[in-house]
Amino acid sequence: MERRAFRLNGFAVVAALLVLAAVAAAIGIALGREGAPEFLIVAGVVWLLIALVVGSGFTIVNPNESQVVQFLGRYVGSVDRPGFQWVLPLTTRRRLTLRVRNFETAKLKVNDADGNPVEIAAVVVYKVTDTAKAAFAVDDYEEYVAIQSEAAVRHLATSHPYDSHVEGRTSLRDGAEVADELTAELRERTAMAGVEVMEARITHLAYAPEIAQAMLVRQQAAQVVAARTHIVESAVGMVGLALERLAEQGVVELDEERKAQMVSNLLVVLCGDRATQPVVNAGSLYA
Numbered sequence: 001m002e003r004r005a006f007r008l009n010g011f012a013v014v015a016a017l018l019v020l021a022a023v024a025a026a027i028g029i030a031l032g033r034e035g036a037p038e039f040l041i042v043a044g045v046v047w048l049l050i051a052l053v054v055g056s057g058f059t060i061v062n063p064n065e066s067q068v069v070q071f072l073g074r075y076v077g078s079v080d081r082p083g084f085q086w087v088l089p090l091t092t093r094r095r096l097t098l099r100v101r102n103f104e105t106a107k108l109k110v111n112d113a114d115g116n117p118v119e120i121a122a123v124v125v126y127k128v129t130d131t132a133k134a135a136f137a138v139d140d141y142e143e144y145v146a147i148q149s150e151a152a153v154r155h156l157a158t159s160h161p162y163d164s165h166v167e168g169r170t171s172l173r174d175g176a177e178v179a180d181e182l183t184a185e186l187r188e189r190t191a192m193a194g195v196e197v198m199e200a201r202i203t204h205l206a207y208a209p210e211i212a213q214a215m216l217v218r219q220q221a222a223q224v225v226a227a228r229t230h231i232v233e234s235a236v237g238m239v240g241l242a243l244e245r246l247a248e249q250g251v252v253e254l255d256e257e258r259k260a261q262m263v264s265n266l267l268v269v270l271c272g273d274r275a276t277q278p279v280v281n282a283g284s285l286y287a
Contacts, residue, residue: 002132002194005069005077010058010084017054021047057089066128067093068135078131096134100127100198105149107204110157112172117208120157120172122182124149125199126190133194141193148189149200156182162207172205239266 024043059079061067066080071091079085080098087093102125112118126145128134134141157172164171172178179201186197243259 002130003077005079005087007079007081008086010060010086013054013058013086017047017051020050053089054086055089057086057091059085059087059093061085064098066096066098066131068096068131069093075132075136080131094135096128096131098128098131100125102126103146103149104203105146105153108150108153108157109208110154112157112162113159114161116162117210118157118162118172119204119206119208120153120202121204122149122153122200123203124186124197126186126195126197128194129196130194133192135194138193141195144193145190145195145197149186152182152185152189152200153202155185162205172202175202178202235266239263242266 024047059067061079061082063082065082066078067087068078069076069087069091070093071088076088076091079087079093102123104123105121107119107121109117109119124145128141138144156178160170160172160178162172164174170177179199182200182202183197186200190197239262243262
């Protein structure tokens with residue numbers, strides 16, 4: 001698990017080194033002319049060695065960045081406070097960005113739940129939340145996220161049909177539901193790598209070229225049937241309303257045969273896909 005590494009302000013450590021050098025020089029001067037040169041040489045060598053060891057701990061941390069610190073192969077912590085910092089000397093440090101990142105998967109060709117080949121792609125937005133896991137749990141967390149995203153998109157495509165023809169069945173075209181399902185699955189897959197998936201959405205969805213034309217005809221036929229069904233339902237309602245109004249207002253009394261003829265004519269007018277040519281009866285009603 002991630003933990004905070006020991007650190008100090010880098011400028012404070014530089015100031016401490018300068019103070020140490022000044023103290024050594026002052027002591028050498030206080031010893032007098034005879035012993036001062038030898039003391040200053042020894043003090044200078046010691047200070048140089050200390051400065052080299054201490055100087056190996058200086059590092060610069062950029063905003064929205066973390067550095068994983070290791071000492072002789074052992075993880076000692078992470079530093080995410082931006083600025084000039086000093087950590088334990090003789091350690092190695094690996095930089096990891098904490099910025100929000102996103103990438104788009106390649107267009108994958110997969111069979112959906114109904115066996116139809118479809119092309120699908122998604123965009124994934126994520127960020128590193130545990131630098132220790134991101135650095136040590138997997139070889140390369142970016143590659144890991146990319147591979148797991150492709151696997152999750154393939155699993156999603158095989159779990160749902162491209163277009164649902166059954167009431168209550170989720171299809172790949174149900175954007176919000178599918179996005180939530182994909183995001184939840186990716187969060188489970190990438191948690192062990194110290195990565196949090198913030199959002200995942202499908203950016204490309206289409207039938208494969210070899211069946212695209214046939215599926216287009218099928219979709220058009222389904223739309224025509226749906227439109228005709230709505231037209232017929234509306235026409236039946238209008239005809240029923242017309243008969244009720246005529247009966248209520250007593251405009252004309254029609255027997256069953258005339259009602260049937262009237263219903264037939266109204267349905268032809270309302271449900272026909274072409275303009276009708278009315279015939280005006282200039283005689284009596286029953287002529």
